[in-house]
Amino acid sequence: MTVAAHSNVQPRIALMLRTYRVLLNQEQEDDLRRFARSRTLPARLVERSKMLLECAAGHTVEEIAERLDVARQTVSRWLRRYVERGLAGIEKDLPRSGRPPVILPQQIAGIVAKTTRETPVGATHWSTRTLAPAVGVSASTIGRIWRAHGLKPHRVSSFKLSTDPQFAEKLEDCVNLYLHPPANAMVWSLDEKCQIQALERTQPGLPWKKGRCGTMTHDYKRHGTTTLFTAMNTQDGTVIDVCMPTHTHKDWIRFLKLIDGRTPKDKALHLIMDNYSAHKTPEVKAWLKKHPRFHVHFTPTSSSWLNQVERFFRDLTDKCIRRGVFHSVTELQQAIRSYVDEHNRNPKPYLWTAKAKDILEKVKRGWQSLAARGYAPKKLSALESIERYLADTVVAAP
Numbered sequence: 001m002t003v004a005a006h007s008n009v010q011p012r013i014a015l016m017l018r019t020y021r022v023l024l025n026q027e028q029e030d031d032l033r034r035f036a037r038s039r040t041l042p043a044r045l046v047e048r049s050k051m052l053l054e055c056a057a058g059h060t061v062e063e064i065a066e067r068l069d070v071a072r073q074t075v076s077r078w079l080r081r082y083v084e085r086g087l088a089g090i091e092k093d094l095p096r097s098g099r100p101p102v103i104l105p106q107q108i109a110g111i112v113a114k115t116t117r118e119t120p121v122g123a124t125h126w127s128t129r130t131l132a133p134a135v136g137v138s139a140s141t142i143g144r145i146w147r148a149h150g151l152k153p154h155r156v157s158s159f160k161l162s163t164d165p166q167f168a169e170k171l172e173d174c175v176n177l178y179l180h181p182p183a184n185a186m187v188w189s190l191d192e193k194c195q196i197q198a199l200e201r202t203q204p205g206l207p208w209k210k211g212r213c214g215t216m217t218h219d220y221k222r223h224g225t226t227t228l229f230t231a232m233n234t235q236d237g238t239v240i241d242v243c244m245p246t247h248t249h250k251d252w253i254r255f256l257k258l259i260d261g262r263t264p265k266d267k268a269l270h271l272i273m274d275n276y277s278a279h280k281t282p283e284v285k286a287w288l289k290k291h292p293r294f295h296v297h298f299t300p301t302s303s304s305w306l307n308q309v310e311r312f313f314r315d316l317t318d319k320c321i322r323r324g325v326f327h328s329v330t331e332l333q334q335a336i337r338s339y340v341d342e343h344n345r346n347p348k349p350y351l352w353t354a355k356a357k358d359i360l361e362k363v364k365r366g367w368q369s370l371a372a373r374g375y376a377p378k379k380l381s382a383l384e385s386i387e388r389y390l391a392d393t394v395v396a397a398p
Contacts, residue, residue, distance in 0.1 A: 165381035168389035237347035
């Protein structure tokens with residue numbers, strides 16, 4: 001709580017006597033009396049309000065300390081802070097130095113280094129209980145140090161750096177399509193999600209309730225699979241999809257024909273796709289040659305993260321497939337169809353913001369980290385591509 005009016009506090013005699021005179025207007029006095037009677041406000045604020053009221057009544061610091069059974073230094077401290085900062089001075093405590101640190105910075109640095117650069121005997125990573133005896137501190141101390149430095153040895157995330165010799169060129173090509181789509185053209189992100197299983201759980205999940213999340217049995221019965229072919233318009237988020245039992249080059253050509261039939265004929269189509277073999281067969285190349293409005297842009301190898309439709313696949317999996325119960329492939333396809341229809345009623349594009357140069361700098365640091373750990377592949381053509389692109393960028397800069 002705050003008080004708008006200002007109080008007038010005047011020291012009356014020498015500071016050694018610690019005597020104050022507090023003058024309160026009616027509004028301030030009413031607020032402080034309400035604070036002093038409160039049973040819900042923090043006890044410290046109630047006690048400090050009583051100190052101010054006693055001082056305003058003409059009592060000395062010593063008298064206030066005796067009446068409230070507190071030290072006179074405490075009374076003097078809060079009256080002084082009220083003088084300096086008003087009501088805000090008694091509502092919040094000032095930061096305190098706390099207990100002197102027991103673990104020195106050098107020891108903390110050693111714990112961090114041991115966590116990140118060494119592994120225990122017979123294990124792949126440290127835990128708080130295995131590291132504690134190794135460095136001579138408690139497990140809770142290790143936990144506090146890890147939290148302060150953002151260390152989580154129990155977690156791991158997967159990655160792979162592309163070895164594509166044209167990595168930088170392909171990445172720049174795709175990123176430029178996301179950030180600066182060509183005029184009078186449509187940019188589509190294409191891929192297939194293969195082997196989607198129609199799984200029926202052996203028992204229904206238990207009902208949700210407070211304190212218990214959704215459940216499903218670990219075992220299931222398979223009813224077949226389907227492959228989802230998807231093209232997502234990166235500019236407005238709309239999706240073209242079809243389910244097929246296989247994913248051969250013939251199926252891919254049928255999918256391209258579907259895109260051709262559902263898009264305006266006067267628009268050029270820029271297709272971003274991965275390097276799956278079915279996308280590059282002679283039959284596919286011949287079909288594309290007969291349809292010059294199709295322009296293909298391949299992502300670098302091992303770089304599916306660059307294809308925006310993968311983000312749509314993740315949403316589809318999380319919201320429709322993973323927890324679904326399907327008694328047949330037809331039921332699975334109907335569920336996918338329903339999800340896509342609902343998505344297309346209010347489509348939202350995924351906004352790409354990262355620039356090609358920033359991505360390449362990060363990938364370069366990744367390669368350098370691998371080299372520092374002793375990884376030395378026979379060919380570093382991808383790194384050479386990145387360095388060549390970055391060097392050209394520096395030269396071209398004004």
